[in-house]
Structures are given as structure tokens and as C-alpha cells.
Amino acid sequence: MNTIYLDNNATTQVSEEVLEVMLPYFRELYGNPSSMHSFGGQVGQKIRTAREQVAALLGAMPEEIIFTSCGTESDNAAIRSALAIHPDKKHIVTSRVEHPAIHALCAQLATQGYRITELPVDKNGLLDMENLEKNLTPDTAVVSLMWGNNETGVIFPVEEAAKLAHKKGILFHTDAVQSAGKIPIKMKNNVIDMLSISGHKLHAPKGIGILFVRRGTRFSPFLIGGHQEKGRRGGTENTPSIIGLGKACELADKNIQKENKEVKHLRDKLEKELLERIPQSRVNGDTANRLPNTTNISFEYVEGEAILLLMNELGICASSGSACTSGSLQPSHVLRAMGVPFTMAHGSIRFSLSIYNTEKEIDFVIDNMPAIIERLRGMSPYWKTSQ
Amino acid sequence: MWEYTDKVKEHFLNPRNVGEIENPDGVAEVGSLACGDALKLTFKLDENKRIKDAKFKTFGCASAIASSSALTEMIKGMTVEEALKVSNQDIAGYLGGLPDEKMHCSVMGKQALEKAVENYRGAPALEAGAKIICECFGVTDKEIERAVRENNLSTVEDVTNYTKAGGGCGSCHDAIQQIIDQVRSEPKTDTKPKLTNIQKIRIIEETIEREIRPSLKHDGGDIEIIDIIGNRVIVATRGACSTCKASDITLKHFVEHRLKELVSPDIVVEEVSK
Numbered sequence: 250m251n252t253i254y255l256d257n258n259a260t261t262q263v264s265e266e267v268l269e270v271m272l273p274y275f276r277e278l279y280g281n282p283s284s285m286h287s288f289g290g291q292v293g294q295k296i297r298t299a300r301e302q303v304a305a306l307l308g309a310m311p312e313e314i315i316f317t318s319c320g321t322e323s324d325n326a327a328i329r330s331a332l333a334i335h336p337d338k339k340h341i342v343t344s345r346v347e348h349p350a351i352h353a354l355c356a357q358l359a360t361q362g363y364r365i366t367e368l369p370v371d372k373n374g375l376l377d378m379e380n381l382e383k384n385l386t387p388d389t390a391v392v393s394l395m396w397g398n399n400e401t402g403v404i405f406p407v408e409e410a411a412k413l414a415h416k417k418g419i420l421f422h423t424d425a426v427q428s429a430g431k432i433p434i435k436m437k438n439n440v441i442d443m444l445s446i447s448g449h450k451l452h453a454p455k456g457i458g459i460l461f462v463r464r465g466t467r468f469s470p471f472l473i474g475g476h477q478e479k480g481r482r483g484g485t486e487n488t489p490s491i492i493g494l495g496k497a498c499e500l501a502d503k504n505i506q507k508e509n510k511e512v513k514h515l516r517d518k519l520e521k522e523l524l525e526r527i528p529q530s531r532v533n534g535d536t537a538n539r540l541p542n543t544t545n546i547s548f549e550y551v552e553g554e555a556i557l558l559l560m561n562e563l564g565i566c567a568s569s570g571s572a573c574t575s576g577s578l579q580p581s582h583v584l585r586a587m588g589v590p591f592t593m594a595h596g597s598i599r600f601s602l603s604i605y606n607t608e609k610e611i612d613f614v615i616d617n618m619p620a621i622i623e624r625l626r627g628m629s630p631y632w633k634t635s636q
Numbered sequence: 637m638w639e640y641t642d643k644v645k646e647h648f649l650n651p652r653n654v655g656e657i658e659n660p661d662g663v664a665e666v667g668s669l670a671c672g673d674a675l676k677l678t679f680k681l682d683e684n685k686r687i688k689d690a691k692f693k694t695f696g697c698a699s700a701i702a703s704s705s706a707l708t709e710m711i712k713g714m715t716v717e718e719a720l721k722v723s724n725q726d727i728a729g730y731l732g733g734l735p736d737e738k739m740h741c742s743v744m745g746k747q748a749l750e751k752a753v754e755n756y757r758g759a760p761a762l763e764a765g766a767k768i769i770c771e772c773f774g775v776t777d778k779e780i781e782r783a784v785r786e787n788n789l790s791t792v793e794d795v796t797n798y799t800k801a802g803g804g805c806g807s808c809h810d811a812i813q814q815i816i817d818q819v820r821s822e823p824k825t826d827t828k829p830k831l832t833n834i835q836k837i838r839i840i841e842e843t844i845e846r847e848i849r850p851s852l853k854h855d856g857g858d859i860e861i862i863d864i865i866g867n868r869v870i871v872a873t874r875g876a877c878s879t880c881k882a883s884d885i886t887l888k889h890f891v892e893h894r895l896k897e898l899v900s901p902d903i904v905v906e907e908v909s910k
Binding site: 550551552553554555558559562580591592595627628629630631 | 638645648649651654665669672673674675676693694695696697698700701805
């Protein structure tokens with residue numbers, strides 16, 4: 250059975266080109282870039298190149314790039330740095346739909362004397378910018394808003410939000426883990442202070458991330474150790490992954506048109522066909538401001554896990570917003586924040602595509618999804634009564 | 637990804653007995669759309685009062701569907717009395733086990749079975765005048781009121797722990813809080829049930845035996861109940877206590893205090909005259 254992988258917001262395959270450039274740095278070129286000898290030094294050269302490649306994708310300067318271990322580390326480092334350089338400020342503004350890397354961190358900070366404002370979103374998952382402005386106070390240390398939502402793909406106007414924060418002298422961070430490589434990012438044209446990226450969402454390996462810190466922005470390191478990354482992140486560099494990430498960024502830069510034309514076309518086709526063929530289904534999230542690769546569709550009166558497992562039988566990989574765990578079934582915090590009705594929220598499926606998906610795969614999914622939903626609706630005690 | 641047994645997967649992919657029996661002898665619906673799983677169970681008896689057929693319709697995850705399928709297979713051929721002995725562990729066991737987080741799916745099966753049998757026996761589904769507050773777990777205002785009053789509960793979380801109400805979608809939390817507020821604003825009456833004298837004597841004896849005597853013995857002393865008159869507990873001190881100058885302090889501050897706390901606030905401990 251072939252695997253049809255439509256779960257690229259969870260993780261992506263490492264590109265062949267990326268793997269290829271990484272391999273020598275495991276065995277032959279294993280030197281430490283900090284060493285004085287040229288055996289290590291040549292690896293340092295490669296890291297410089299990778300830093301330039303990353304900077305190019307982001308429209309940033311190489312010295313603004315700090316390599317980390319993952320998106321979560323980058324998010325933690327950004328928020329904790331903002332708090333460390335403003336020890337007198339005790340307020341953080343974020344949104345209700347953030348990734349756990351921000352959401353759970355803020356929940357923990359709330360127990361340590363920080364005041365957290367989680368901005369609500371409307372039914373399409375969009376922010377009210379006036380409300381954001383109203384919540385910025387002299388006590389606010391940092392605003393952190395995600396660029397693209399992992400569950401719905403909804404894009405926040407973070408560049409505008411950063412301007413609002415700056416007007417009041419507040420630092421601005423964005424989790425751009427889902428948007429890097431999918432939509433054009435030009436850091437030199439905005440005022441965002443810090444931005445997080447994760448390698449494995451753009452065809453680099455897991456275990457590598459980036460924190461962009463704008464030149465001139467004060468930064469307090471999260472991992473204390475050696476002088477690596479100019480003292481901003483201790484720990485011997487993950488050389489193969491950094492070099493792989495550089496290549497992945499170069500490829501993402503090259504493929505961004507493809508992402509916004511071909512991938513978007515496949516996503517739109519999948520969405521349109523499923524909505525047409527499956528009654529009582531709908532898209533969650535604003536379709537105008539959305540990542541080109543993501544669609545989140547709710548199928549009323551059926552449950553997400555059951556849908557996923559039937560898709561799994563056909564080799565189709567996707568994910569569901571809801572998780573059925575002890576005691577009750579919890580719809581995702583994102584869909585709840587958007588006020589998606591329970592009848593819809595439990596049966597939500599996220600399809601997230603990449604440049605490696607083919608039209609044939611999408612057609613297979615379109616052909617097979619209606620029967621899956623019909624089969625589960627046939628078992629559901631609610632289906633008939635609602636017709 | 638959940639680690640399901642092959643049996644769970646098999647019952648999910650090929651569920652037995654999906655549907656609804658027309659004119660069933662017993663029918664029940666448990667769960668709700670809001671809380672994420674729901675099960676409608678119907679069964680029919682044969683002339684020997686054995687379950688001839690059972691069918692289900694389930695909204696929920698793979699283990700909810702598999703549990704429903706297993707339940708209907710298990711109870712076929714049983715009398716309702718036998719069927720009622722099927723526990724949620726039996727359902728999970730039939731499926732080769734369920735992940736801990738999914739055990740509630742088997743509980744849902746058990747609840748549906750109990751309710752369907754109640755329905756068959758013609759038991760009233762709801763206490764008179766009661767109204768469902770927690771849709772997810774079908775808990776009524778009367779049940780919540782009773783739990784709050786009898787257990788002196790003060791938070792929604794307490795109520796959830798005692799009755800399950802509010803443990804699902806959470807949309808009834810405000811209503812539960814209102815019930816708590818209302819019960820707690822009622823004039824305080826002595827909520828402890830009135831004890832007969834014999835019950836009271838037994839409780840005092842047990843309390844002394846369990847809570848008080850071990851401490852006294854530890855110091856070489858002891859205590860003996862001479863008489864109990866109303867709330868007066870007349871005791872005699874023994875061993876080291878009988879010669880100890882501080883024994884009346886022990887009686888007031890330790891023995892009386894513990895009995896007030898554990899039996900009744902009106903208790904007075906007196907030492908029999910030496």
C-alpha cells in the first residue's frame with residue numbers, strides 16, 4: 250500500500266538534496282566548528298553558508314540567525330529573553346490559538362507572577378487588531394502571535410501587529426514555524442523583533458530550529474554554555490542538521506512559487522471536491538488569509554479519530570483537531586476559540602500538503618473520503634435524526 | 637497514535653450489530669454529541685426472556701465503536717440479569733484491553749446496558765421533578781444537589797469528582813456553580829443524621845479504639861469508657877494516665893477534641909471521680 254502523506258504541518262520528509270549535503274558531516278567531516286585546526290574550521294565555513302541560506306529565505310541578515318534545537322526551544326528562548334531584559338514588566342500578550350510551545354509556556358509563567366492576555370479570535374480564526382492595541386500596556390514585556398496557524402492555516406497580520414507593539418515600545422515575537430517556506434517572508438521590510446522556525450516543517454530533519462533576533466534587539470540567552478552562536482546559544486553545533494537546514498531553506502526559497510501555485514491548486518481542488526461530495530461538511534478558518542498548503546474540514550456527526558483510522562486503512566495520513574482522551578472528547582483549543590459548534594468540531598480533519606504531493610494522490614483521497622464519512626455516519630445515532 | 641489491540645481494530649473495522657431494532661424491548665441513549673461520544677443501544681428478548689438480538693449506533697472514536705460492537709456480541713443469549721453482570725472491565729477484556737484513556741468507552745457501554753434494562757423493566761428514567769444539568773453524563777440537578785449537601789462540596793471540581801457532572805464539555809459548569817451556591821446559601825441545619833444512643837455509643841467506642849487509645853498506650857496510659865449519658869462521655873483513666881497530673885489536660889485537649897471532631901461537636905468528656 251502506498252502512503253499518501255497529507256500531514257505536512259506535523260512533519261515533512263527530508264528532501265533528498267538535503268540528506269545528501271548532510272551525510273558527509275556525520276562521518277568524514279565530523280570536526281567541531283569551534284576548533285582551531287582547519288579540519289574543524291572547514292565545518293565552520295559550511296555553517297556560515299547555511300546561516301546565509303537561512304537568512305536569504307527570511308530576507309534577513311546572517312548575524313540575525315541563531316541555530317537552536319527546535320521550534321519549541323526558539324519560542325521559549327524568545328519569550329524568556331524578552332522577560333529577562335524587562336524584569337520590571339510582568340504582562341504578556343498572546344492569542345488563544347497559539348501552538349503549545351507558547352500556550353503552555355505562558356500557562357506556566359502565569360503561575361510565576363506573570364499576567365497573560367490571550368486575545369480571542371473570531372469565527373474565522375482572525376484577530377481583532379483594535380483589541381490587540383487595547384491590551385498593550387506599559388507593563389507588557391512582549392507580544393507573541395503566530396504567523397500561520399498549524400491547525401487551520403489562518404495567517405495573522407503579524408507585520409501590522411509588530412508595528413502596533415513597537416508604537417508602545419513593546420517587543421514582538423512570532424512563531425513562524427508553519428509559514429516559513431510557505432509564504433514569502435521579508436524580515437528587512439517589517440519590524441518583528443524575534444521569529445521562530447523549525448527545520449522539520451520545511452524538509453530539513455527534526456531537531457533543528459532557528460531563532461531570528463533582529464540586529465540591535467537585546468537578547469538574553471536561554472541555553473547557557475560555550476561561546477557558540479556568539480554566546481547567544483551554548484552547545485556544540487548540530488553541524489549536519491544546520492547544513493541540511495541551510496539547503497532546505499535554499500530549496501524552500503526556490504520552491505515558494507510552486508508552493509503558492511501548484512500546492513495551493515491541489516489543496517483547493519481537494520477542498521472544493523470534498524465539500525461538494527460530502528454533505529454537511531465545512532471549512533474551518535478564513536479562506537482568504539490562509540497558508541497555501543492547509544485545509545481544515547469538519548464533517549458533521551462523525552468523530553475525527555474514527556475518520557483518521559479509516560483513512561489509515563487506505564494509507565492516507567492526516568490529522569484531527571480533536572483528541573478523545575479520558576472522560577471526554579476535547580475538541581482542539583483552536584476550534585474552540587473559533588466557536589466551531591461541537592457537532593462540527595469533533596469531526597475535523599486537517600489536510601496539509603507539500604510540494605511532494607501529486608494530483609493522483611489528491612484524486613485518490615477525493616474518491617475515497619465520501620465512503621469513509623458515509624460509513625461512519627451510518628453508525629452514528631445522530632445522523633438520521635438530523636436529516 | 638493509540639495502541640489498539642487487533643481485536644479493537646477488528647471490531648472497529650468490522651463492527652457487529654450496527655443499527656436499531658424496531659419495537660425493541662429495551663432501549664437507551666447515553667452520552668451526547670457535545671461530550672464527543674454517544675451510544676444508542678436497543679435489544680429484543682426471545683420467548684425465554686433471553687436477549688435474542690442487540691444493536692447499536694455509536695458516535696465516537698474507534699474504541700467507542702469497538703466497545704459497542706463487543707457489548708452487543710457479549711449480551712446476546714443472556715438474560716437481562718446475566719447481562720447486567722457484564723462489567724466495563726469485561727467489555728475491555730473481551731477486546732483484549734483498552735488504553736487507560738479509552739476506558740470510558742467501555743463505561744459508556746455498561747451505562748447504556750444498565751439504562752436499556754431499566755427501560756425494559758419500566759423504571760422511571762428520571763427522578764420526579766429532576767432535570768438534566770450535565771448533558772454529557774446525564775446527571776440531574778437533584779443528584780448534584782444531593783451530592784453537594786451530603787458531602788459539603790464547594791467547587792465544580794468536587795462535584796465532577798463525586799458525580800461526573802461537568803467532566804465532559806464543561807458547558808454546565810455555571811449551572812453546577814449555581815446549584816452549589818444555592819445549596820450553600822440554605823440555612824445551616826445539622827446535616828449529620830440523628831444517631832440513636834446505641835449508634836452513638838458504638839461510634840464513640842470505635843473512635844476511641846482507633847484514634848485515641850493507640851496514642852495513650854504509646855505513653856503507657858489507657859482509657860476506659862464507664863458510661864455515655866447523652867453527649868457526656870464518662871471515662872476512667874488507666875495505667876500511666878491515672879497517676880499523671882496532666883491527665884485532665886489530655887482528656888480535654890486530646891480525647892474530647894478528637895471526639896468532637898470525629899463524632900459530634902457536642903461531646904463533653906468527663907473523668908469518673910477517682
